[in-house]
Amino acid sequence: MTTKQFxxxxxxxxxxxxxxxxxxxAAVQSPYMRAALGxxxxxxxxxxxxxxxxxxxxxxxxxxxxxxxxxxxAWLQKPATQKVVRCTGDVLATCKADLVPLLAxxxxxxxxxxxxxxxxAAGCAGKEALACKVREAxxxxxSSAGLIFSPxxxxxxxxxxxxxxxxxxxxxxxxxxxxxxPEAP
Amino acid sequence: MNWGVGLSVLAIVLGxxxxxxxxxxxxxxxx
Numbered sequence: 001m002t003t004k005q006f007x008x009x010x011x012x013x014x015x016x017x018x019x020x021x022x023x024x025x026a027a028v029q030s031p032y033m034r035a036a037l038g039x040x041x042x043x044x045x046x047x048x049x050x051x052x053x054x055x056x057x058x059x060x061x062x063x064x065x066x067x068x069x070x071x072x073x074a075w076l077q078k079p080a081t082q083k084v085v086r087c088t089g090d091v092l093a094t095c096k097a098d099l100v101p102l103l104a105x106x107x108x109x110x111x112x113x114x115x116x117x118x119x120x121a122a123g124c125a126g127k128e129a130l131a132c133k134v135r136e137a138x139x140x141x142x143s144s145a146g147l148i149f150s151p152x153x154x155x156x157x158x159x160x161x162x163x164x165x166x167x168x169x170x171x172x173x174x175x176x177x178x179x180x181x182p183e184a185p
Numbered sequence: 186m187n188w189g190v191g192l193s194v195l196a197i198v199l200g201x202x203x204x205x206x207x208x209x210x211x212x213x214x215x216x
Contacts, residue, residue, distance in 0.1 A: 012192040019199030031210040038203025045196035056193030063198045067205065 011048030015041045 001009075019041035021027055022034045046053055 012189055015196035016192045019196040022203035031207045034203045035207030038200035041196040042200035045193045053193050055190045060194045060197040
């Protein structure tokens, strides 16, 4: 193996590793950082070995054409009710990685802090969640505050009696749904 | 198709995918 071949191989492996890393929110939390890694992967693949890339572009284009189809399915699976609910305050977490530490210190006496959805949130891969701090502190459960979309969470939500218990129960169910253990505050 | 082409395809597809996900995330946050 010549030095040139080694450099080309190392460059392409690096590009593939960077591209793979950009797909895991658990590894790199910020979507902007993941996009930067992705851009770096594309650039290093393009500039490492142009003659290899010439052969790689047609199949890559074909796969890229199929990507919107894949992501479109995730969009279609979004519950229709999600369109009704608006986050009227600050978005606290959109991904599992952001939500787990948030839930660990979730103040159940704070009526403005709610877990809004568990499912495939945009910008996240796999099962994710959306937590939100709403401005209308006294909003009823049927409105924006505390509306949970996941069927199992919705059941838990409906079964609970008071608002604090609803949020506490919903938070517990989020842990179960996401398959994580709550961390000590 | 050799492994070099395969790695290039992988890197390009995953990289563009990450960029697309960021675009959706950014658009959703703005909405």
